[in-house]
Structure formats: structure tokens, C-alpha cells
Amino acid sequence: xxxxxxxxxxxxxxxxxxxxxxxxxxxxxxxxxxxxxxxxxxxxxxxxxxxxxxxxxxxxxxxxxxxxxxxxxxx
Numbered sequence: 001x002x003x004x005x006x007x008x009x010x011x012x013x014x015x016x017x018x019x020x021x022x023x024x025x026x027x028x029x030x031x032x033x034x035x036x037x038x039x040x041x042x043x044x045x046x047x048x049x050x051x052x053x054x055x056x057x058x059x060x061x062x063x064x065x066x067x068x069x070x071x072x073x074x075x
Contacts, residue, residue: 019045019056029054030063044069 024038029047036045036054044053045061052068053075054061 019059019061023061027061027063031065046071046075 018040019038024036024045027036027045028034029036029050029052031050031052032047034047034049036047038044039046039053042053043056045056045063046053047068048071050065050068051071052065053071054063054068056062
């Protein structure tokens with residue numbers, strides 16, 4: 001008899017998916033055309049000039065300004 005693999009709920013939240021580094025090299029902010037910074041912990045791509053954070057969902061960057069979070073003053 002084999003044991004079943006642990007279910008994702010049994011392990012807590014799943015680890016964040018990494019974005020392909022080659023993709024990060026070519027992506028730019030759609031608003032300012034400036035480079036982006038990858039925030040792995042928050043799963044976001046940050047555009048400091050635009051003060052926007054684009055979400056990454058299931059390893060896919062969502063590069064739509066209307067989906068981006070506005071950065072707070074200290075970010």
C-alpha cells in the first residue's frame with residue numbers, strides 16, 4: 001500500500017511560483033516603459049516610477065494598469 005501525497009491544504013499555503021528570469025528581463029512597465037523589480041514574497045512586479053505593483057497570479061504577470069496596486073508612500 002502506498003501513501004497518498006500530502007494535499008496542499010495540509011502543508012499550509014503553497015510556495016510562491018517563480019517567474020521565468022528571461023521573462024523578467026524583457027518585461028517593462030506598460031505605463032512608463034521602465035524596468036520592473038520582482039518582489040517574490042508579495043508575488044508582484046514593482047514599477048517605482050509609476051508607483052504601481054503588478055500582481056503575479058499562478059506564475060503569470062498581470063501587466064494591466066487597472067489590475068495593479070498603487071504603492072504606498074513608504075514602498
